[in-house]
Amino acid sequence: QGQVRRPLGPYDTSEPITPYAQATSYNNFYEFGTDKADPARLAGSLKVRPWTVKIDGEVRKPQTVDIDTLQSWFPLEDRIYRMRCVEGWSMVMPWLGFPLAALIRRMEPTGKAKYVQFTALNDPKQFPGQRSRVLDWPYVEALRLDEALHPLAFMAVGLQGRVLPGQNGAPLRLAVPWKYGFKSIKSIVRITLTEKQPKTTWSIAAPDEYGFFANVNPAVPHPRWSQATERRIGDLSRRKTLPFNGYAEQVAGLYKGMDLKKFY
Amino acid sequence: MSESSATPAQRSLSKRTAPKPLGWLIPAVTVGGLLPLAVLIWDASTGALGANPVQRAELQTGLLCLVLLILSLATTPLRLVTARLGLAGGKGWTWPARIRKSLGLLAFGYGVLHFLIYLFDQGFTLSTVAEDVVKRPFVTAGFTALLLLVPLALTSTPKSVKRLGFARWTRLHQLAYAAVSLGALHYWWGVKQDHTPPLIAALVIAGLFALRLLGRKKARRSVVG
Numbered sequence: 001q002g003q004v005r006r007p008l009g010p011y012d013t014s015e016p017i018t019p020y021a022q023a024t025s026y027n028n029f030y031e032f033g034t035d036k037a038d039p040a041r042l043a044g045s046l047k048v049r050p051w052t053v054k055i056d057g058e059v060r061k062p063q064t065v066d067i068d069t070l071q072s073w074f075p076l077e078d079r080i081y082r083m084r085c086v087e088g089w090s091m092v093m094p095w096l097g098f099p100l101a102a103l104i105r106r107m108e109p110t111g112k113a114k115y116v117q118f119t120a121l122n123d124p125k126q127f128p129g130q131r132s133r134v135l136d137w138p139y140v141e142a143l144r145l146d147e148a149l150h151p152l153a154f155m156a157v158g159l160q161g162r163v164l165p166g167q168n169g170a171p172l173r174l175a176v177p178w179k180y181g182f183k184s185i186k187s188i189v190r191i192t193l194t195e196k197q198p199k200t201t202w203s204i205a206a207p208d209e210y211g212f213f214a215n216v217n218p219a220v221p222h223p224r225w226s227q228a229t230e231r232r233i234g235d236l237s238r239r240k241t242l243p244f245n246g247y248a249e250q251v252a253g254l255y256k257g258m259d260l261k262k263f264y
Numbered sequence: 265m266s267e268s269s270a271t272p273a274q275r276s277l278s279k280r281t282a283p284k285p286l287g288w289l290i291p292a293v294t295v296g297g298l299l300p301l302a303v304l305i306w307d308a309s310t311g312a313l314g315a316n317p318v319q320r321a322e323l324q325t326g327l328l329c330l331v332l333l334i335l336s337l338a339t340t341p342l343r344l345v346t347a348r349l350g351l352a353g354g355k356g357w358t359w360p361a362r363i364r365k366s367l368g369l370l371a372f373g374y375g376v377l378h379f380l381i382y383l384f385d386q387g388f389t390l391s392t393v394a395e396d397v398v399k400r401p402f403v404t405a406g407f408t409a410l411l412l413l414v415p416l417a418l419t420s421t422p423k424s425v426k427r428l429g430f431a432r433w434t435r436l437h438q439l440a441y442a443a444v445s446l447g448a449l450h451y452w453w454g455v456k457q458d459h460t461p462p463l464i465a466a467l468v469i470a471g472l473f474a475l476r477l478l479g480r481k482k483a484r485r486s487v488v489g
Contacts, residue, residue: 026315034458224402
């Protein structure tokens with residue numbers, strides 16, 4: 001069901017797509033609750049229009065832009081990406097959106113810009129999970145500027161040819177397929193270019209377990225479980241996890257000379 | 265005529281004529297305890313376990329093991345508390361002690377099932393399992409808890425009580441407290457961020473342990489006094 005029938009692009013995987021029903025019912029989105037069924041159950045409380053995104057920091061064109069205007073700036077593209085959760089499961093997600101690099105270039109980063117910080121919506125009325133302090137709200141994630149400019153780094157507004165459902169991070173989310181899923185922040189309201197490395201939510205919550213880079217790496221176990229294997233949702237048995245989630249050829253160069261055991 | 269001098273026929277006759285009160289209790293606990301397993305199997309066969317059924321089954325059996333173990337450990341404190349309250353003629357309720365074994369064995373069964381699902385999850389790759397047990401405290405705690413339950417399950421028969429002697433048997437079965445504590449720790453280490461459920465489990469266990477210690481002190485004092 002819902003197979004995308006078109007020629008595959010250079011960044012697409014040809015693996016079978018995770019059925020829409022599973023991709024939209026098994027989600028980690030703690031803003032709705034810590035149970036994987038919470039996001040799908042409670043996503044109705046999220047109002048995705050009107051929605052604005054503030055872009056500021058080290059850019060020549062800081063601005064607050066309506067989501068529909070922002071979307072109209074770029075031609076939408078399909079990207080079939082693998083998504084590997086830090087918990088040891090994975091999906092194949094056909095995103096719809098535009099490259100993050102296109103947005104950043106449009107904002108004209110200054111010479112000082114070295115990182116891109118993303119902030120998710122902070123509103124306990126819409127996000128019931130934010131009424132408990134399981135994490136330090138709002139959810140913040142960040143990429144190094146060169147990572148953010150990599151053609152694989154993607155801003156998604158849709159899934160499987162449909163508007164992005166609330167539980168998957170509507171109306172605007174990040175998709176960085178070579179990193180663990182928690183890096184791909186959902187329901188973004190602010191993008192800030194910074195000079196210093198931002199503090200990110202999970203690395204604040206448990207610094208020894210979740211690093212800033214969080215590149216998928218079978219050789220670096222999570223302190224409590226191995227990262228050598230994963231279960232593709234829909235499979236009963238596990239498969240081997242690939243370095244950089246199978247995107248090593250494209251992205252390994254970004255980390256040349258870095259000790260990835262230290263910068264996990 | 266003392267009871268022991270009754271012939272077997274007489275004994276069984278007296279049993280038949282005067283049925284034990286609450287005779288339905290153990291069957292009810294057994295059926296009730298196995299019901300979640302039936303639901304789990306049903307859900308698995310109908311695809312109701314969600315996108316990641318193996319993980320879901322693993323979590324549910326682990327949780328059932330912990331809850332049943334806590335319930336079995338609650339039986340003695342329940343008798344002590346009801347005795348303090350002067351219920352059942354000051355002796356306290358005796359029925360909780362009668363379901364203790366069933367609860368314990370059910371807990372052990374779910375623990376074994378939990379471990380088997382974990383083994384299945386690892387594709388029965390024993391090298392991975394061994395590495396997990398040795399290197400990851402999360403797994404070490406859970407595995408040790410299950411190991412501690414093995415001798416308890418093996419000595420759960422009345423015969424074993426006789427063979428070991430009541431004092432030694434009781435001392436051995438105090439291992440259940442170590443097992444349940446390790447189980448709660450395993451649960452704590454297993455969750456990613458929201459520690460509320462394992463915290464509740466830990467507090468209940470601590471409460472039960474405190475009640476027992478208090479009960480023991482009281483008993484000693486009453487012997488001395």
